[in-house]
Amino acid sequence: MINEYLLLSATLFTIGFIGFLIRRDLIVMLMCLEIMFNAVNISFAAFSYYGGNFIGQVFVLFSIALAASEAAVGLAIVLALVRATGVNHSDEIIRLRG
Amino acid sequence: MNQTAVDQAFFIYFYLSLSILSIAVIVSKNIIHSAFFLLIFLLHVAAVFLFLNSEFLMVIQIIVYVGGVLALFVFAIMVMNIKEELKHRRFVRFAGAGILVSLLFFAVFYGFVKNVKVSSNPPPPNDVNLLGSLLYSYYLLPFEILSVVLLIALVAGIIIARKSPREEK
Numbered sequence: 620m621i622n623e624y625l626l627l628s629a630t631l632f633t634i635g636f637i638g639f640l641i642r643r644d645l646i647v648m649l650m651c652l653e654i655m656f657n658a659v660n661i662s663f664a665a666f667s668y669y670g671g672n673f674i675g676q677v678f679v680l681f682s683i684a685l686a687a688s689e690a691a692v693g694l695a696i697v698l699a700l701v702r703a704t705g706v707n708h709s710d711e712i713i714r715l716r717g
Numbered sequence: 718m719n720q721t722a723v724d725q726a727f728f729i730y731f732y733l734s735l736s737i738l739s740i741a742v743i744v745s746k747n748i749i750h751s752a753f754f755l756l757i758f759l760l761h762v763a764a765v766f767l768f769l770n771s772e773f774l775m776v777i778q779i780i781v782y783v784g785g786v787l788a789l790f791v792f793a794i795m796v797m798n799i800k801e802e803l804k805h806r807r808f809v810r811f812a813g814a815g816i817l818v819s820l821l822f823f824a825v826f827y828g829f830v831k832n833v834k835v836s837s838n839p840p841p842p843n844d845v846n847l848l849g850s851l852l853y854s855y856y857l858l859p860f861e862i863l864s865v866v867l868l869i870a871l872v873a874g875i876i877i878a879r880k881s882p883r884e885e886k
Binding site (some may be wrong): 621622623624625626627628629630631632633634635636637638640641642643644646647649650651653654657660661664665666667668669670671672673674676677679680681683684685686687688689690691692694695696697698699701702707708709710 | 728731732735736739740742743748751752755758759762765766769770771773774777778781782785786789790793794796797805806807808809810812815816818819820822823826827830831832833835836837838839840841847848851852856859863866867869870871873874875877878880
């Protein structure tokens with residue numbers, strides 16, 4: 620049964636990875652990051668359940684808190700970028716000093 | 718007696734719906750639609766946590782992701798006021814190469830995942846008290862470091878997203 624949960628985790632991680640690579644909008648790229656975080660959390664919880672160990676749930680808590688802070692900082696960076704240059708697509712960011 | 722069959726059916730449902738929802742996040746034209754698909758996706762992940770016998774994680778997932786992160790996304794979309802999303806190009810030029818690389822990645826990943834074996838311990842007790850005491854005794858230092866990280870992320874988010882003084886005058 621753990622193989623199926625790990626396969627689910629791998630599938631979701633790959634879909635998030637595809638989205639992160641091929642989408643142009645910066646906000647959707649951040650959403651794909653959240654999908655990848657969730658895939659890894661499912662894998663942690665599955666190991667915690669089938670391995671009979673409680674530690675995985677603790678690490679999922681840490682990972683969720685880190686994902687929240689990552690989303691806050693990432694969205695702030697995107698907002699500052701849009702304010703400074705008016706660009707919200709990843710392949711149009713061609714200047715480093717604005 | 719049909720417990721495993723019901724489990725299998727629900728697992729297949731969650732597998733298909735999670736895959737379809739995450740693909741829908743990627744391919745939908747409107748960003749707000751992506752945010753709503755992400756909302757349903759996160760609720761389904763919470764249900765998967767419930768299947769894995771960890772109720773506290775389900776509650777935290779709903780509170781933090783749906784209540785915090787997704788609200789942050791919707792706020793950012795509203796603040797940036799994106800209007801031209803309906804007829805713009807969604808994917809980068811080398812999207813095919815990206816999909817190819819990702820599928821290769823998935824093949825390698827599947828090779829790792831295919832025959833994982835864990836030692837067959839009994840599943841851990843479904844006990845929030847144990848989780849709390851573990852967080853405050855053995856994992857106290859990472860917990861405190863995490864609180865500092867959250868504080869720094871909060872302050873950094875405010876400072877980065879602030880209007881620059883050059884722009885104000």
